[in-house]
Amino acid sequence: MGIVFWLCTISVVCLITGVTFCKPYLGIAFVIVSIPFEGSIIFDGISIYPLEAVLTILIFICVVKLVISRENYLKNTKLTLCYIPFMLCILLSALKSMEFSLTAKEIVRWVELIVVYLLTMNLITDNKKVRVILYSMVLSTVIVSICGIVSYLAGVESVYTGRPGAYSFFGHPNALAGYVSLIIPVLFGMLMTSVSLWERITLGVFTVLSIMTWFLTFSRTAWISLVLTIFLIFILTKVKKRVAILLAMLFVIFVITFLSSNIKDDFKYRFALKEAKARVMLYPIGFNMVKDDLVFGIGVGNYPLLIKNFTKSPSVIENDLHGLYLQIFVEAGIIGLCAFIFWLTCIIKYLVRAMKSLERSRNYGLFVGLLGGVIVYLFNNLANVLTVHGIHLQWGIILGIAVVLTQFRESETCSETV
Secondary structure (H helix, E strand, O other), X not given: OHHHHHHHHHHHHHHHHXXXXXXXXXXXXXXXXXXXXXXXXXXXXXXXXXXXXXXXXXXXXXHHHXXXXXXXXXXXXXXOHHHHHHHHHHHHHHHHOOOHHHHHHHHHHHHHHHHHHHHHHHHOOOHHHHHHHHHHHHHHHHHHHHHXXXXXXXXXXXXXXXXEOOOHHHOOHHHHHHHHHHHHHHHHHHHHHOOOHHHHHXXXXXXXXXXXXXXXXXXXXXXXXXXXXXXXXXXXXXXXXXXXXXHHHHHHHHHHHHHHOOOHHHHHHHOOXXXXXXXXXXXXXXXXXXXXXXXXXXXOOOHHHHHHHOOOOHHHOOOOOXXXXXXXXXXXXXXXXXXXXXXXXXXXXXXXXXXXXXXXXXXXXXXXXXXXXXHHHHHHOOOOOHHHHOHHHHHHHHHHHHHHHHHHHHHHHHHHHO
């Protein structure tokens, strides 16, 4: 059995390598498909991480092509320079490392984000490639959503929480909610720009499945994040009628799912304040941990090792602080948090400006959906740390596609001027 497993694994790796070498942009699609399996596949005590393996193959192929054929896939660096101060803060904070493996893992996550963002910007060069990547994202989300709904209806218990619910491949409802809510605005954007009736029907069905899964996770943060994002998009965009229809669609699916499911007891249980109180307790604990190291923090990756010194309550001893910005503040200090917020500010400022220039473009609705995906992730991380589950790479790809659409518009404008 072990030999068969390794033969299959080697065959899959060779297939992915060959396809990616011929068409490097498909490496982004392989990354998208592997994100739900970020946790790991365990076989005979050996952990395999498909996401890291696929991303490593893609980077290796890009380097080889740069050396052999001089194809540079990192020449377009929009919004990348703003990321450098944050990365420097992470590296400075890493000097306080207490365990190399934990520190290296955190640094790799942030490097992966900027690398996948850069590769998306440079590899996706036309509308056909954009559609391939978007539909890879949509189909992966649909599979994850169906598995989440089935796990809820079957009463499958999570290995993390020990209670039944919608978990799918992620094993935790908050991670599943963060993953699905990220793609729902993108689905709305694709619906607004689609011209084929069958494509609209298909996307409508996919949207319904994703919203049902999003609801069945009972993740308060994901619910609030998506609602706030859609409300913000409604204010900013010029397609208010279509957004209003999509909001009505969201509300109807929400109500039907609630009324047609025996979930009232689940609803009351998941919204108990016990878990919320445990998370609120993490804020004073985090401030106590960093008060003596406010400038550069306690060190990247050191939180799981130091938390036991600041609390005896098992309910608050976690691998993360249930808040990405709080986690960055504690581990990288004030300078690290300010550098990260500076990068996010540059991103939002750029996208909002680009939205105005894309108002008359055929890709305007899609760009609005991508902007929604970018924003909902930022809201969701107020009470979650989605970098742990690989969802940040999907966010980086969405951000990269949004920048690509602005480049398409710039090239169209240049042609019109000429």
